[in-house]
Amino acid sequence: MNISQATTEYENWLRNDCPAVVEPELQFKHQEMRRDPFLFFRATYYRWAQLWTGIGDDLRHVPEVLAAGDMHVGSFGTWRDTEGRLCWGVDDFDECWPLPYTNDLVRLAASVKIVERLGQLSIPLKDASAAILEG
Numbered sequence: 001m002n003i004s005q006a007t008t009e010y011e012n013w014l015r016n017d018c019p020a021v022v023e024p025e026l027q028f029k030h031q032e033m034r035r036d037p038f039l040f041f042r043a044t045y046y047r048w049a050q051l052w053t054g055i056g057d058d059l060r061h062v063p064e065v066l067a068a069g070d071m072h073v074g075s076f077g078t079w080r081d082t083e084g085r086l087c088w089g090v091d092d093f094d095e096c097w098p099l100p101y102t103n104d105l106v107r108l109a110a111s112v113k114i115v116e117r118l119g120q121l122s123i124p125l126k127d128a129s130a131a132i133l134e135g
Contacts, residue, residue, distance in 0.1 A: 003047055010046040038072075038114050045070040045095055052103060059102045069095030071104040072111035073121075108132055 001009075015021050033040040049069075052060070068075055068090050077091040109132055116125045123131075 001050070003044070006047045006050060007044070036118075038074075038111070038118060038120070041111060041114055042070070042072055042074065048107060055106070059106060060100050062100045062102050064098045065101045065104075066096060067099035067101065067104045068093055069097050069099060069103070071107040073108070073115055074111075075108075105132060 011021075011026065029043060033043050070092065071090070075090050075092040076088065078086055078088050079091065081087050109129055112121065112128045112132070113125055115121045116128070121128065
C-alpha cells in the first residue's frame with residue numbers, strides 16, 4: 001500500500017466514523033500537506049502507525065508506555081498548572097495509546113530531521129538527537 005492508498009482508506013474510515021467531516025477543510029489539509037513536508041508528516045500519523053509494524057524488532061519489542069503517538073517537535077508547549085506555575089512539556093495527546101516507548105522517540109527524531117532540513121532548527125541534527133536520547 002502506498003501513501004495515496006493509505007490516505008484514501010484513512011479518510012474513508014474517518015468519513016464513516018465521523019459524519020461531521022467537513023470536505024472543504026479536508027481539501028485544505030491536502031493543500032497544506034503538499035506545501036510543507038513537516039505539515040505532511042504531522043498530518044499522516046495513520047501512515048506512520050501502519051509502517052511502524054515493519055520497523056526492526058529491537059525498536060518494537062521494548063516496554064510499552066502511554067505514548068503520545070503522534071509525537072513531533074510541535075508537540076510541546078507551556079501552560080499554567082492549578083497553582084499557577086509555568087509548566088513545559090508534551091501538550092498533544094490526541095493519539096495517546098500504549099505503545100513501545102521507542103515510537104515517540106523515533107517519531108520525534110524523524111520530525112527533528114525534517115525541520116532541520118527545512119532550515120527551521122537552530123541546533124544541528126546530531127545535537128538534537130543526542131538531547132532526545134539523553135532526555
